[in-house]
Amino acid sequence: xxxxxxxxxxxLARKLLAEIHRITTRPWTxxxxxxxxxxxxxxxxxxxxxxxxxxxxxxxxxxVCVTPLEQVDKALAIAARPDVIFTSYGDMLRVPGSSxxxxxxxxxxxxxxxxxxxxxxxxxxxxxxDRQVVFFAVGFETTAPANxxxxxxAARRGIDNFSVLVSHVLVPPAMTALLDSxxxxxxxxxxxxxxxxxxxxxxxxxxxxxxxxPIVVTxxxxxxxxxxxLMAIRQLxxxxxxxxxxxxxxxxxxxxxxxxxxxxxxxxxxPRKWRxxxxxxxxxxxxxxxxxxxxxxxxxxxxxxxxNEHPACIAGAILTGDKTPLDCAAYGTLxxxxxxxxxxxxxxEGTCAAFFAxxxxxxxxxxxxxxxxxxxxxxxAESPAEVSR
Amino acid sequence: xCLGIPGRITEIRDDGGLPMGKVDFGGVRKDACLAYIPEAxxxxxxxxxxxxxxxxxxxxxxxxxxxxxxxMGVIEPExxxxxxxxxxxxxxxxxxxxxxxx
Amino acid sequence: xxTTIDADGVACPAPIAQDERVILGHGxxxxxxxxxxxxxxxxxxxxxxxxxxxNDAAVVEIAGVRLAFTTDSFVVSPIRFxxxxxxxxxxxxxxxxxxxxxxxxxxxxxxxIVEEGLPLEExxxxxxxxxxxxxxxxxxxxxxxTKVVGRGAADQLFVNTSGIGRIPDGVAPSAERAxxxxxxxxxxxxxxxxxxxxxxxxxxxxxxxxxSDTQGLGRLVEAIVAVEPDVHVLRDPTRGxxxxxxxxxxxxxxxxxxxxxxxxxxxxPVRAACEFLGLDPLHVANExxxxxxxxxxxxDAVLAAMRARPEGAxxxxxxxxxxxxxxxxxxxxxxxxxxxxxxxVGEQLPRIC
Numbered sequence: 001x002x003x004x005x006x007x008x009x010x011x012l013a014r015k016l017l018a019e020i021h022r023i024t025t026r027p028w029t030x031x032x033x034x035x036x037x038x039x040x041x042x043x044x045x046x047x048x049x050x051x052x053x054x055x056x057x058x059x060x061x062x063x064v065c066v067t068p069l070e071q072v073d074k075a076l077a078i079a080a081r082p083d084v085i086f087t088s089y090g091d092m093l094r095v096p097g098s099s100x101x102x103x104x105x106x107x108x109x110x111x112x113x114x115x116x117x118x119x120x121x122x123x124x125x126x127x128x129x130d131r132q133v134v135f136f137a138v139g140f141e142t143t144a145p146a147n148x149x150x151x152x153x154a155a156r157r158g159i160d161n162f163s164v165l166v167s168h169v170l171v172p173p174a175m176t177a178l179l180d181s182x183x184x185x186x187x188x189x190x191x192x193x194x195x196x197x198x199x200x201x202x203x204x205x206x207x208x209x210x211x212x213x214p215i216v217v218t219x220x221x222x223x224x225x226x227x228x229x230l231m232a233i234r235q236l237x238x239x240x241x242x243x244x245x246x247x248x249x250x251x252x253x254x255x256x257x258x259x260x261x262x263x264x265x266x267x268x269x270x271p272r273k274w275r276x277x278x279x280x281x282x283x284x285x286x287x288x289x290x291x292x293x294x295x296x297x298x299x300x301x302x303x304x305x306x307x308n309e310h311p312a313c314i315a316g317a318i319l320t321g322d323k324t325p326l327d328c329a330a331y332g333t334l335x336x337x338x339x340x341x342x343x344x345x346x347x348x349e350g351t352c353a354a355f356f357a358x359x360x361x362x363x364x365x366x367x368x369x370x371x372x373x374x375x376x377x378x379x380x381a382e383s384p385a386e387v388s389r
Numbered sequence: 390x391c392l393g394i395p396g397r398i399t400e401i402r403d404d405g406g407l408p409m410g411k412v413d414f415g416g417v418r419k420d421a422c423l424a425y426i427p428e429a430x431x432x433x434x435x436x437x438x439x440x441x442x443x444x445x446x447x448x449x450x451x452x453x454x455x456x457x458x459x460x461m462g463v464i465e466p467e468x469x470x471x472x473x474x475x476x477x478x479x480x481x482x483x484x485x486x487x488x489x490x491x
Numbered sequence: 492x493x494t495t496i497d498a499d500g501v502a503c504p505a506p507i508a509q510d511e512r513v514i515l516g517h518g519x520x521x522x523x524x525x526x527x528x529x530x531x532x533x534x535x536x537x538x539x540x541x542x543x544x545x546n547d548a549a550v551v552e553i554a555g556v557r558l559a560f561t562t563d564s565f566v567v568s569p570i571r572f573x574x575x576x577x578x579x580x581x582x583x584x585x586x587x588x589x590x591x592x593x594x595x596x597x598x599x600x601x602x603x604i605v606e607e608g609l610p611l612e613e614x615x616x617x618x619x620x621x622x623x624x625x626x627x628x629x630x631x632x633x634x635x636x637t638k639v640v641g642r643g644a645a646d647q648l649f650v651n652t653s654g655i656g657r658i659p660d661g662v663a664p665s666a667e668r669a670x671x672x673x674x675x676x677x678x679x680x681x682x683x684x685x686x687x688x689x690x691x692x693x694x695x696x697x698x699x700x701x702x703s704d705t706q707g708l709g710r711l712v713e714a715i716v717a718v719e720p721d722v723h724v725l726r727d728p729t730r731g732x733x734x735x736x737x738x739x740x741x742x743x744x745x746x747x748x749x750x751x752x753x754x755x756x757x758x759x760p761v762r763a764a765c766e767f768l769g770l771d772p773l774h775v776a777n778e779x780x781x782x783x784x785x786x787x788x789x790x791d792a793v794l795a796a797m798r799a800r801p802e803g804a805x806x807x808x809x810x811x812x813x814x815x816x817x818x819x820x821x822x823x824x825x826x827x828x829x830x831x832x833x834x835x836v837g838e839q840l841p842r843i844c
Contacts, residue, residue: 001394001395001414001415001759001763001766002395002397002415002434003395003434004394004395004415006451006455007455008825009825010825010826012455012458012459012461013825013826014825014826014827015461016458016461017827019461036392043824043830044824044825044826044828044830045824045826045828045829045830046826046828048828049826049827049828089439103514103515103516104512104514106515107512107513107514107515114695116419116439116695117421117422117439117440117441118439118440119407119422119440120440142393142438142443143438143439145425145441145443146422146438146439146440146441149407149422149424149441153407156406157405194393194436194438194443194444197393197436197443197444198444222825223458226826227454227458248447248450248451248453248454249446249447249448249450249451249454250436250444250446250447256425256426256443256444258424258425258426258427259425259443262424262425337522338522338523338526356833357831358830358831358833359819359830359831359833392769394766394767414763414764414766414767415759415760415762415763416699416700416701416758416759416760416763416764417690417697417698417699417760417763417764417767418697418698418699419697419698419767
């Protein structure tokens, strides 16, 4: 595939890796704030191949992961209604609410449908005028333009059986919340390439300046990540703290103004709860008052649902990078992709699922280590397939 | 929030007021909304996320990135890099053929 | 009034109670399917089974003759898809389950559960398709059954096929026979069937020049066995894809496997469709492919024999069986790290992130 395959060239990958090793003289801690980047890093073992001392912390970059339990419970309450067709992106279906998830609800007969694009949800509303169609509008700034367009289209065409359950979050406020935290260890960031394709990178310039952290806008293929890491480490080694763009083929400084305008026509910035972190002011989107008739929370009267998080789940600490899944007592035991406690284990991009899929920390007994080659299982031990379930 | 992949626009049409394009992703074809990239024309590559074009791929910049990477030299003729998570070094030399050597 | 739900009270000690009911993921061929077999079905069947490992088909010995016996149900939707229909899929599926035991298919049964309202012409066409597939494999459909259920009780048409075949002497492929030093061979490009189905599935439709690879593999297996009667394992990677099949074999044989990523044949459009949906090609279902695990010394001869047949024209060596990390399948990444190739957990969900 053009513009994908070229960025997976193994020879270039190893060249980049060698250059990273050559220029690194001290330990550094970096963070990527994007589920797709986490997926590539873990799947390709990029963090394991970095120089000793360079640590990648996986930040809260997965919108599925950071959707608070409360929003999932609201979704479940709405989807359970017989008059509702509940539409959603695929990965939200297995996110556990307090007592069940959308996939289980579907098994019990609820009309829950996966859609590829929010416009598909609008089409379903047009095709089913006697049902209420609700769309679970989850995502970062990358997805907001698509979700906004769906609402705008519904408004333009006078569709009254369509509404959205909004759970939008913004990246820069999350970064500053992390940087403000006393336990923050992150020294440089890889910024999410597609978030920046929409928003540009002007919002990150004051962050880099104020907190003195390099920020490199980075793509998603292995070569992109390696180059982004190289650029970040170079800045650290040279004591610079600027915003740089690795993902030059897709991102411009001003982003896509048309998309930004559409988003601001439909949404306004407001406070948002982040799973495990709590409420961060001005960190999410909510529908503007004049689009209130498309707000599923009001339409179905679920605004009053409040939920507390499960105590064994340390999703919050995982998402801020304070802990890794290997520090979690429930990882691999109580909590696994088959029986997820929290969203980082549900979404295949979530840190915990990515670790689990790569087999990190699943060797029997012994201490868990963040960067350990595969440990052989002793002969006579139970099949590791059993242990890892 | 990320899953955006590049594809080539093969057709553009109006769908009830929305500009829609047929996009070819290396053999998979799917419609996408081009409302945010109105300057795109047939033959352009765009990044598609949940059925919307969110960026026009700058082919010149893309080539520059790859050329720069290919030209990146390594000072020693053979430099072995080995992170703590690897069982053997990734050996890099300038005359390595493309593809994995192990 | 505020409704506060205390997650501790509701969810503790166990997380989501998925195992109270069957969910779609239990049928997807990955870890959940295994769990269903292991925790619910196998214990209940204990009195009637002989405890042998779960293979694609069973071996029943009658008066010194070894027969392979298998059954399979087909619930694919839609019932017509690029490259085939449920009739030929059902026959090929059972032919292949027999072939994976090294058996020459002899006879099949064909059972239909038809949803009221299905056009008769459709039923006729699918039955003809099934008959043609059986004839191509040199087997006969000798018995069958038809039931009709009310609208909504079956998704147009469900099909069950059972089959028997004769296993030649000296041939005994089985999931637990992979040994360190063996070579892992796949008979051709993967991911075709699953992508073909997904491309016509409601909600996800996309255009792609991919057709299902459904085909009978009986003749291909005969060619393999002619060159290496002692083929250790044969498996068709259907639901759950190549990674599930290899993981199961690694687990049952208590061996490890190391795969060579660039050697795994994945057609461009399959790769593209998987990128597009955020899926792993190794998890996507196949219908006309097999994995053969053979002693290292005969691998080249087996490959040559496979490539001489149309069903095996693109056969490729994709990895080796090792004594390290028993039960785990690994693959070297482009940066030189080794990653674990995991099994599918539940239903494959397209992702946005």
